[in-house]
Amino acid sequence: MPVKKHAKGESFSKELEKFGRYIVGVSLESLKTVGKYDALNRTNEFYFRVNSSDVFRTRVPNKGNIELRENQSFLSKSDKLTLWSEFVKFKKEEEKVIEVEIQLREEDPGLDKVLAKKKYKIKCPTATKYEILQSKDGKTKAKLKIFAKKTLY
Numbered sequence: 001m002p003v004k005k006h007a008k009g010e011s012f013s014k015e016l017e018k019f020g021r022y023i024v025g026v027s028l029e030s031l032k033t034v035g036k037y038d039a040l041n042r043t044n045e046f047y048f049r050v051n052s053s054d055v056f057r058t059r060v061p062n063k064g065n066i067e068l069r070e071n072q073s074f075l076s077k078s079d080k081l082t083l084w085s086e087f088v089k090f091k092k093e094e095e096k097v098i099e100v101e102i103q104l105r106e107e108d109p110g111l112d113k114v115l116a117k118k119k120y121k122i123k124c125p126t127a128t129k130y131e132i133l134q135s136k137d138g139k140t141k142a143k144l145k146i147f148a149k150k151t152l153y
Contacts, residue, residue, distance in 0.1 A: 019089050022087070022150055023149055024087075024098055024147070026120070026145070029130065030073060030075050031073065031140070035135075035139030044070075052084060083102065096124035097122065100120050129147075131146060
């Protein structure tokens with residue numbers, strides 16, 4: 001017996017003709033450092049700042065940091081460390097592009113250095129791609145997974 005998913009006579013076909021819905025996101029695959037950024041010769045405390053618009057800014061992780069010593073790597077298990085994700089809806093005739101700025105920062109008391117900053121233009125839909133966010137001095141690299149998939153939700 002088929003399961004009914006909506007009320008009698010209800011249909012989303014008209015809305016789906018007008019709009020395209022996408023889930024767009026950036027997740028961290030790995031983070032590796034070969035340098036020392038801490039003045040007191042302790043561990044390096046990294047975090048990410050993500051700006052997707054003038055209104056929405058976030059810090060990842062929300063509390064705490066990713067602590068790495070010199071020549072140490074952080075590997076994210078599966079897709080558990082999402083830096084940013086969003087459901088977006090575009091009209092059929094609109095350009096389907098989202099801009100996201102990602103910053104890699106190192107935390108020190110009183111001063112948070114921006115090690116790397118890059119703007120990504122994500123076109124919807126797009127195949128999953130991998131990008132490298134590298135610090136200005138080349139000692140720290142983050143591998144990012146960028147995706148934009150069509151969805152009905």
